Amino acid sequence: MPGRQLEKIYDPTQVEERWYRFWTEKGYFHATVDRPGAPYSIVIPPPNITGSLHLGHALNNTLQDILIRWRRMQGRNTLWMPGTDHAGIATQNVVERQLLAEGTSREVLGREAFVKRVWDWKAQSGGSILQQLKRLGASCDWDRLRFTMDEGLSQAVREVFVRLHEDGLIYRGERLINWCPRCLTALSDIEVEHEETKGKLYHIEYPLADDPKTRLVVATTRPETMLGDTAVAVHPEDPRYNHLIGKKVRLPLTSRDIPIIGDPILVDREFGTGAVKITPGHDFNDFEAGERHNLPRIAILNQRAQMDASGLHDAQVDPSLNLTLKPVHQARALMVDALRERGFLAKVEDHKMSLGKCYRCKTVVEPYLSPQWFVKIKPLAEPAIKAVEDGRIRLIPEGWVNNYLGWMRDIKDWCISRQIWWGHQIPAWYCRSCNEDAIIEAAPNSFTMTSDAKPVVARTAPAHCPDCSASDFIRDPDVLDTWFSSALWPFSTLGWPEQTPELKTYYPTSTLVTGLDILFFWVARMIMMGLKFTGNVPFRDVYIHALVRDAEGQKMSKSKGNVMDPLSVMEKYGTDALRFTLAAMASPGRDVKLAEERIEGYRNFANKIWNAARFILMNLDGPREAAPPKDRSFADRWILSRLNRTIRDVNASLEAYRFDQASSQIYHFIWHEYCDWYLELVKPSFQSKDSADAKRTRQTLVESFETLQRLLHPVMPFITEEIWQTLPHEGDSLVIQRYPVPIPEWNAKDIEAEFAVLEQFVTTVRTGRAQLNYQPGKVLALYGATSRGEQLTTLRHLLPFIEHLSRGSVKLAAVETWPTDKVLRLPVEGMTVGLVVEGEVDLEKVLSRLQKQSEEKEQEIQRLEAKLHNVEFTSKAPAEVIREHGDRLRILQQDSRLLVGSGQQLRSMMQSRKE
């Protein structure tokens, strides 16, 4: 049964697509509730439909796929639920840009046509990331693909909204919210990115109304908003100012007088001048201060962050300033000039401050006063805190727990309404006749509702008004924050609110794999919603992985030009190499710095495996015999024992989400034990094709290598399937084979100890070879000696292997019987290895190395002796440590004596050569 010949170099492009198609055609990734095995489920963090695969996705999905493939092979009933997220703002932006290029706009199209246009776009190009996930090998159940705007998920959204509203956890009200003047929508607090920037602190003089020569100086970073000031605050206990409380100042550049008030919360006496202007319409703190003191609010900016005509009028601003419709930064410059000219500007100093920007478009965000929908979050947060505190949900690594708890305990109400068209429209309707004054038709067919409007919240459009029974309604134009629907993802994708078999089987899901960046956006909200609506946690484990950075540790971004495209990486090095790299670098709590050389290194690893497979297939031509492990050869027993250890380690690592450990354990085993030693040890047994050893070793080769393919498959699915299919095997695909578990009969501690002796001997011969500058192929005359009985037995027993790996003939005899004039002696762990010295050899070099070694050993001996002579140590250290120190010392002393002898003997050799 000669297997098919493999090419000399592994070519992933020949392999990957073929097997992925095979797997999906066979339906291996499809989950059914009646499948045996304990359920294991993961919901994918749904990528944006606007997105294309970047390395963060690649890492995230590689780790999920490793878990899913591993659990599937363990016989669990696995489900990996895939899907995409409608990404309201981002998607709307993309389509609006297209419209702009076509010379039109969403306003021209109208809402209905625009939304249809977005669906068209989604149908065309919204799914490309899914194809890329397949390319990565993701074993998702594609038959269950979900989208946050699917009818089923939309129904879940409406259901949740209505129930939260019924429970009083959703309300509508006029608040100061974060507003993006480019996207023209509200944002939640966490959608604002704060960035440290260099700004200015302007000191502005406000003359007292009844005594214009006396001026109160306030400090501000935003002089343009002073036009909306409705008070100035000082600290009530500040002797510099408190006598002014109750008086008024004339607001510069306006004809308004505003009061001076005392407020100990807002005012920090140490900062600036100790006097603060209060602009309740444009600053969150000022808004609260305004609430405390019943101050009027004047909005001087419109929704595009331009100076607003009616706002300027209300604020009684000097019209000659010509500010109308000037954007913020221009208005600021004009204001500063005007203040300076008219003598109100005391001074300007540099000032560090943080600026809020829209996380989607990086535009500076404005606090904006408008009616919005909010989720009252505290009652939802409390159970979510408890679930993590009591361990029903584990965060891994657990260092993030405090982060999570801290954020949750301090959580603020969640603004969920967005003034865009793409998304789940809020299920709230306004009766026209009851809200006549509250409904404003801003443009034809475009309405806004004041905060006084009374909505009817319902699952479907109401037929009659509960108050006046009229039937003319206008639906709330706002849509919900995209994260509102993603918060339901773990159960909405499984059919909720229906109690589907899927929901019963796969919920709570087992593990969530995600990046830190969406811990609050997504994970926290899923926990809150899951607990609220299913009474159960949405997942047991949350594995939080790091960010992928470039080789210099910089965040990858298009503007920096340091992005690495995973698709071209897969093209160049193969998908398995990329996956292995990401897994190997996924150390907990540390960012992944990705350099291309690493990927190349693991590409080489794939090739190493490939060539091991070639070797095995070449030698499989002949009978095989499945003898019990203990009856097999030394090499066979050794590799099975080592493989067993690796199986144990890898399983333990995966259980602990230590993808890095699992990968390096497999890497080390395959390359440095299996290939470097085992395959070399085994070569001689094939010299006589039909020997018992050959038969059994063939069997061991197949067993061990087949097991290795199973062990590695979750990380490198493609090459392992390709190799597995060429090896003798049972079954249709590696995907559905059982994951390796340790086999007790494979353990052979004694054999491993024997191997250590062999390895030391052989390595020492090789070192000697290198020192004597012998060709690797040169067959040597070698000697071996040891005074330790068990070592001698092992050496005798393993002589054929040792001779093969040392490329020489080894005489085991007492050192005294070796020829003194032509043998280099090298000690190792109590043994002495002898190499015959022939030809032109630089013995000086050899000697100096011996001397250096000798010194190192001597140092170590002295250190150990000092320790063992120290009574404090011997009386207080554990017996085991003392014994171990003693053992080590004895071996060192032995080696040291041998080294000295070896050096003397070498010197006399050199002497006799000279003569």
Add this chain to the structure above:
RNA sequence: GGGCGGAUAGCUCAGCCGGGAGAGCGCUGCCCUUACAAGGCAGAGGUCACAGGUUCGAUCCCUGUUCCGCCUACCA
């Protein structure tokens, strides 16, 4: 401002419930030895950031310092 994490070989990192300092990549030397030059063999390279403390003993535990990340916060 607060919190968290990091500082170990040229680079990227592992290790550490305290007892001989490791890997990968890179580097040096020899070798195209029929599985693999995307390879083999051998090797060089580290006062484990700094200063104290606890201990018989500290890379590891504690305290402080410096530097670097990240998260978070309304200091106008």
